Amino acid sequence: MEPHFHTSGSPAVELRDAVALMSDFPALAGLDLTVERGEIVMLTGANGAGKTTLLRVCAGLTPITRGYGHVMGADVVSERDAVRQRVGMVAHSNGLYDELTVRENLEFWGALIGAGDDELHQAMSIMGLDGRLATVPVRGLSAGQRRRTAFAILVVRRAGLWLLDEPHAGLDSGARDEVDDILRQASAAGATVMLSSHELDRVEQLATRRVHLAGGVVVGDGR
Amino acid sequence: MSSSGRIQVARAVLSKDLQIERRSKVLTSQIIPFAVVTLVLFAFALDGDAILQRTAPGLVWLAMLFSSMIIVQRSFAVETSDGALDALRVAGADMSAVFWGKWLALVIQLLVLELVLLAGAIVMFGIELRASGVVLLVTSSISATCGLSAVSTIYAGLASGVRGRESLLPLLVLPVASPVLIGATRAAEAAFGTGGTVVSEGWPWVGVLSVFAVVFSFGGSLAFGPLIDD
Amino acid sequence: MTIDTPPISAATQRRGTSTPATRVIGVLTIAMTIWLGVFGLVLSPADRDQGDAVRIMYVHVPSVWLAYLAFIVTALASGVHLFGRRHSLQADRVAGASAEIGVVFMAVTLVTGMLWGRITWGVYWQWDARLTTTALLFISYIGYLAVRGLEGTREQRARRSAIVGLLAVLEVPLVHWSVKLWRSLHQEATVLGTDLDVSLDGLMLFSLFVGVVAFTLLFIWLLLHRSRMLTMIDLSAESGLNAALAQRRAEGGVSL
Numbered sequence: 001m002e003p004h005f006h007t008s009g010s011p012a013v014e015l016r017d018a019v020a021l022m023s024d025f026p027a028l029a030g031l032d033l034t035v036e037r038g039e040i041v042m043l044t045g046a047n048g049a050g051k052t053t054l055l056r057v058c059a060g061l062t063p064i065t066r067g068y069g070h071v072m073g074a075d076v077v078s079e080r081d082a083v084r085q086r087v088g089m090v091a092h093s094n095g096l097y098d099e100l101t102v103r104e105n106l107e108f109w110g111a112l113i114g115a116g117d118d119e120l121h122q123a124m125s126i127m128g129l130d131g132r133l134a135t136v137p138v139r140g141l142s143a144g145q146r147r148r149t150a151f152a153i154l155v156v157r158r159a160g161l162w163l164l165d166e167p168h169a170g171l172d173s174g175a176r177d178e179v180d181d182i183l184r185q186a187s188a189a190g191a192t193v194m195l196s197s198h199e200l201d202r203v204e205q206l207a208t209r210r211v212h213l214a215g216g217v218v219v220g221d222g223r
Numbered sequence: 224m225s226s227s228g229r230i231q232v233a234r235a236v237l238s239k240d241l242q243i244e245r246r247s248k249v250l251t252s253q254i255i256p257f258a259v260v261t262l263v264l265f266a267f268a269l270d271g272d273a274i275l276q277r278t279a280p281g282l283v284w285l286a287m288l289f290s291s292m293i294i295v296q297r298s299f300a301v302e303t304s305d306g307a308l309d310a311l312r313v314a315g316a317d318m319s320a321v322f323w324g325k326w327l328a329l330v331i332q333l334l335v336l337e338l339v340l341l342a343g344a345i346v347m348f349g350i351e352l353r354a355s356g357v358v359l360l361v362t363s364s365i366s367a368t369c370g371l372s373a374v375s376t377i378y379a380g381l382a383s384g385v386r387g388r389e390s391l392l393p394l395l396v397l398p399v400a401s402p403v404l405i406g407a408t409r410a411a412e413a414a415f416g417t418g419g420t421v422v423s424e425g426w427p428w429v430g431v432l433s434v435f436a437v438v439f440s441f442g443g444s445l446a447f448g449p450l451i452d453d
Numbered sequence: 454m455t456i457d458t459p460p461i462s463a464a465t466q467r468r469g470t471s472t473p474a475t476r477v478i479g480v481l482t483i484a485m486t487i488w489l490g491v492f493g494l495v496l497s498p499a500d501r502d503q504g505d506a507v508r509i510m511y512v513h514v515p516s517v518w519l520a521y522l523a524f525i526v527t528a529l530a531s532g533v534h535l536f537g538r539r540h541s542l543q544a545d546r547v548a549g550a551s552a553e554i555g556v557v558f559m560a561v562t563l564v565t566g567m568l569w570g571r572i573t574w575g576v577y578w579q580w581d582a583r584l585t586t587t588a589l590l591f592i593s594y595i596g597y598l599a600v601r602g603l604e605g606t607r608e609q610r611a612r613r614s615a616i617v618g619l620l621a622v623l624e625v626p627l628v629h630w631s632v633k634l635w636r637s638l639h640q641e642a643t644v645l646g647t648d649l650d651v652s653l654d655g656l657m658l659f660s661l662f663v664g665v666v667a668f669t670l671l672f673i674w675l676l677l678h679r680s681r682m683l684t685m686i687d688l689s690a691e692s693g694l695n696a697a698l699a700q701r702r703a704e705g706g707v708s709l
Contacts, residue, residue, distance in 0.1 A: 019698065021606045024690060029701040059313050062453055065606065085315030095310025097239065097301060099246045104239075111235035112316055114228075137246075138305075157314060215704035377620070381613065385603050394599065395617070398592045399624045402631035409635065424638070431631050438623055446616045449535075453609060 005160045005190040010073050012037045012161050012192040013058055017067035018076075020053050027053035029216030030067065035194060037160075040187050042203050043196040045213035051196035052091070054213065055163045058194065060084040072161050088159030090167060094150040098139040102129050102149050105138060109153050123155040127182065144175030151182055162186060164195040168202070180206045229320040236324025240298065241331065249297055250332050254290055255339050261286040262343050272349065277418055279348040280411030283340045284404055287333065288371070292393055294332055295375040298325060299383035308383075308451070318448030322376060326440060329372040337364055356414030359425045363410030366429060370436035371403050377443040380451045399439075406432040470681035478674045485667035492660035506572045507657075513565040514661055515668035516558045517587070522672060523555025524590065524625075527597075531618035534611055542687065543680075545611035548618060549601055550679035552594055554672060559591040582633035589628050593621045607687065 013035035020028040027050050035041050043051045056062040058071050060083030068075075074082035096105050106120045124130045127148040138146060147167060154162055162183070168176045180202060183193050195207075203210050212220030244250055265282045269275055275282070302308035311321060341360075344350055352360065378395040382388055406428040412418055413425030471479075493511035530548035534541055566584060567577045578584070600617045601610060 019694075021694075023604050023606065024694070024697075026694060026698050026701050029698045061309065061313060063606070063608065065608070081315050084313050087313065089310070089313045091306065093304075093306030093309070095306045095313075097243060097307055098305060099243045099301070100239070104242065108235055108239045109314075111238070112232055112311075112314070114231060153310075215702045216698075217702055381600070381617070385605075388603060391596070391599055391603075394592070395596045398589045398596065398628075399620070401589055402624075402627045405631045405635050409638070427634060428631075431627070431634065435627050438627065439620075442620065442623055446620060449612055450616050452612070453605075 005158055005186070010037075010070070011035060012039070013069070013071050013194070015057070015064075015067065015069035015076070018057060018064045018069055019066035020057050020062050020064045022053060022062075027216055028057065028064070031213075031217050033211065033218055035192060037192050038187060038190065039209055040183060040193045040207045041195070041209045041211055042207035043194060043211050043213060044198070044200065044203070045196075049213040050216040051213055052165050053216075055089065055091070055165050055194065055196060058083075058161065059087050059089040059163050061089070086159065087161040087163055088154035088157055089163040089165070090147065090150040090154065091165035092169065094146045095153070096138045096146060096149055099137060101135050101137050102141070102145075102152075103134040105149060106152060106156060109156055113157060115156050119156055123152040126155060126185070127152040128178075142175075143170040144172070144178065147171065147175070147179060148182070151179075151186075155186075160191060162191050162193045162195075164193065166197060167195055168197055168199050176202070229317050229323075232316050232320035233324040233327070236321050237327050240301075240325060240328035243301055244328075244332065250294065250335065254294055254297075255336060257293070258286045258290045258336060258340055259343050261289065262340065262347060266347060275348040276350055279344045279350045279417060280415060281404075281408045282348070283337075283344045283411065284367075284407045286340055287337060287407075288397065288400060288404060290336055291329075291333055291371055291375050292396065294336075295329055295372075295379040296383070296389060296392060298329060298376075299379045303383050312452070318451070319444040322380075322444045322447035326372050326376045326443070329376055330368055333368045333372060334365070337368065350415045350417060352415060353422075355422050356416065356425075359410060359422055359429070360414035363407055363414070363425060363429050363432060366432035366436050367403050367407035367410075370432060370439055371400055373436065373440040373443045374400050374403075377439070377446055377450065380447055384451050402431060402435050406435070470678045470685070475674060475677050478670055478677070482667060482670040482674050485663060485670055489660065489664045489667045492656075492663055497656045497660045498654065506569060509565050509569040509572070511660055511664045513562060513569060515664040516562040516565060517583075518665050519668045519672050520555050520559040520562050520587070520590075522669065523551045523558065523676075524594070524622075526551040526676070527555060527618055528622040531615035531622075535615040535619065540608070540611070542607060542611055543684070545615060546680050546683040546687070547676070548615065549598075550676055550683055552597055552601075552618070553679060554675050556591065556594045556598060558668075559587060559594065562587060563591060580632075581636055582629055585632045585636075586625065586629045590621075590625060593624065597621060607690075 011034050013033060015031055015033045018028050018031045018033075019026055029050075031050070031054065033054070043054065045051055053062060057064055057069075057076065060071065060074075060076065060080040063080065064076060068077060070076060071083045072086035074080075074086065076083060097108070100108070102124070103120075106124060109115070110117070110120045121130065124134060129145070129148060129152060133141070133145060138149065141149070164183075167179050167183075171179065176199070183195070183206060187193055197203075209221070209223045211218055262282060265286075266275055269278070299308070302311075312318070345352065374396055378392055378399075382392040382395070385391075409420075410425040410428040410432070413420045413422050413428070416422075489511060493508055497508075497511075499505045499507060527548045530544045530551065534544040534548065537544065563584075570579065571577050597614065597617050601614045603610065603613065605613070
């Protein structure tokens with residue numbers, strides 16, 4: 001991918017003292033984090049440490065009840081709509097319609113944001129989804145192929161910040177390598193990537209930085 | 224988002240919903256048979272040709288109400304099964320446009336269902352449509368369906384977003400939709416002439432149904448986004 | 454500081470929900486209720502046609518009034534929460550408290566109406582616009598309370614409830630209109646003349662007025678206490694949050 005994603009000077013993510021509640025439980029308990037553009041940040045930590053909530057806060061899905069922050073230049077408290085337009089999130093779910101084919105899913109997103117056919121085609125070919133796979137209903141795809149379809153949507157949307165919750169989960173080792181490859185390409189094309197993972201051995205190869213969460217706050221941060 | 228952007232979003236959501244229905248055929252293979260079975264069950268329960276003929280429009284609209292719950296829940300299950308609605312939210316798609324798209328898709332499906340139910344009632348319950356009543360029947364059905372779709376879409380959005388609370392949907396929708404049931408039934412009775420009603424008696428009901436449809440579809444488009452937000 | 458911390462009033466500081474104001478209102482309410490009892494049960498005349506059964510009216514009519522008043526308060530408070538700049542959680546608490554009170558008194562209205570109808574004319578129910586609208590509104594408010602009980606953060610719950618509450622407001626005139634139009638088609642006067650409007654003489658009217666005032670005071674008293682209780686629940690959740698934060702961070706081996 002050539003430079004493709006919108007970038008500019010300010011940090012991709014800046015959170016100060018963020019508290020986020022899931023029902024009445026403080027999933028994030030006063031978290032501080034700054035992520036510069038172009039980084040590939042891997043979030044690690046035990047289950048329940050707050051990784052998913054942190055990603056959802058950065059996506060503008062989950063509001064914070066204390067603290068403040070900016071994501072991609074938009075205020076996380078008052079401008080969540082703007083935050084959402086600039087980021088893309090792929091979690092355990094992929095955001096796909098099972099009954100439609102890969103191409104139809106991408107065409108839906110293309111129709112939503114007014115992207116042309118060639119952009120769709122380009123995204124699909126980057127993800128290796130053109131050819132036979134394009135006309136397969138998502139229902140019939142493997143987990144890795146679904147993940148790649150979700151990534152193709154992020155490419156079409158030109159999301160500048162990719163938030164991925166356990167993108168390696170449910171994939172075999174070959175598919176995991178494919179994911180890492182795609183993420184490297186996305187980063188080279190200007191996207192900032194934050195992913196959560198339990199794959200500690202991939203940290204060295206893929207990520208530029210590792211952020212370790214525990215108890216709803218950052219406890220370790222290294223490059 | 225600009226208004227042309229909004230129309231784009233609504234149209235994309237509408238054609239996606241209809242495309243999914245064409246592919247999965249849930250309306251035609253599951254819900255229409257269910258609705259027809261409901262009519263048959265009414266015949267068993269009410270046991271009498273005269274009663275059935277007299278109450279036929281009411282039975283049709285009861286079957287419509289209950290079936291619409293199923294259709295709209297399915298419409299949102301499609302969105303939540305793989306987090307597609309969340310993905311739409313993350314993308315910052317205008318939620319009122321999403322509402323209009325889903326609303327129109329539901330209207331179209333309900334109108335198809337209604338045609339089948341009316342045909343079923345004519346065949347099974349012995350009511351006859353007279354020429355003077357056709358315009359009334361068409362206008363009242365369309366306005367009733369628009370209002371019913373609006374209410375169903377709003378509350379289904381709410382109910383689908385909360386785990387394990389889909390059962391809340393009928394409790395929320397049915398009281399609010401009662402004017403639709405009353406109005407659609409009385410207008411249909413006037414159109415068919417059941418119970419000795421005259422066609423002209425049906426038109427005030429079209430007024431009620433239209434106001435209902437306008438109020439709840441515009442109110443719904445505004446309420447939808449904030450309602451499903453976190 | 455949180456984005457919306459509930460105000461700590463003198464009442465909540467003392468860990469109770471009563472203040473001099475509510476005690477005054479409470480005493481007044483009791484006094485008015487006794488007055489209502491005396492007038493309603495003893496001093497006012499029995500009706501020509503209905504006999505003593507008409508006395509149910511002195512509870513039924515004020516209950517209707519209170520139920521609709523509560524409903525209006527819920528709607529206004531929902532509007533204040535939704536459209537006010539601060540999205541005040543206090544407004545949401547008032548809306549919720551008012552709805553709870555309203556539901557109880559709608560139930561009282563329906564039950565007393567049914568008793569009155571049964572005793573006087575032998576029918577528990579009739580499909581007139583007022584009763585039917587009240588019944589549907591009752592169910593709508595049960596739905597509203599169910600929505601208030603859904604999981605989520607306080608802000609989420611408040612926003613959802615406010616929207617559902619305002620949609621319920623939109624529904625009421627439409628329901629009333631359609632039921633009224635519906636019943637007007639049934640032009641046969643019901644055989645027993647079961648119209649719940651009674652011709653009232655001066656003393657009966659006055660007793661009714663006393664009843665309305667008494668119930669209004671009761672509503673204010675209940676509303677103040679219940680919203681304060683909800684505020685205290687939120688305050689305790691807030692301090693619970695601080696404790697939970699400390700505990701949460703300790704999980705990670707981080708001390709505050």
